[in-house]
Amino acid sequence: MTTFIRPRLRKPAWIALGGVLFAAAWLVRGGPLWWVSILAVIAAAARAISLYRMGAKDTDEGALAGSRADERQSQLSLRSRALACNLAAVASFVGLTAAIAFNAPWWWPFLVILAVMGFGYLLGLSNYGVAEEGQADDAGTPG
């Protein structure tokens, strides 16, 4: 879908969309905190503009923000995402353990996050090659 949008606008567009959805959630929720939706829109707009401006810079961050990363920059982004995911997994495990220890009712979101990560990892393995190992080529073996 995003390939129809100019590369430099892709990430800002996702941020803006996320901000609008988050703001809509606060509006739908109603109540006295409806004004948080305005803050969400302002924050998302500020972040989208800053990403758009960063996309013009001749740096690794600029290339990633502007969706014009080359192979090294893509690898950099991938490794950073892997690190972020590992940190999130550790944080979720710590949260789950603490919630259980304190007999708190908020243990299940941590479990959901851990389960999604585990499922995502297995999905990645099946998508990116483990299932494509195939059979060993026996050429050259005496038969």
Added chain:
Amino acid sequence: MRNRVREQRAQRGLSQAELAAALSVSRQTVISIESGRYLPSLPLAFSIARFFGLTVDKMFDPDEEDGR
């Protein structure tokens, strides 16, 4: 792994930005390859070698440590 990218680029009087544009990569990637911090993928290694009219094994020497 040592490579001859910097040497070949200097011989042709190219800037890092010009080489990056010719290879369709970023200037930062050319800098990382030249300094040995990044090993390019096989397609990029072939592109670099072809650009300089050399073979990949002439361009990249796995037996030599880089100069870091």
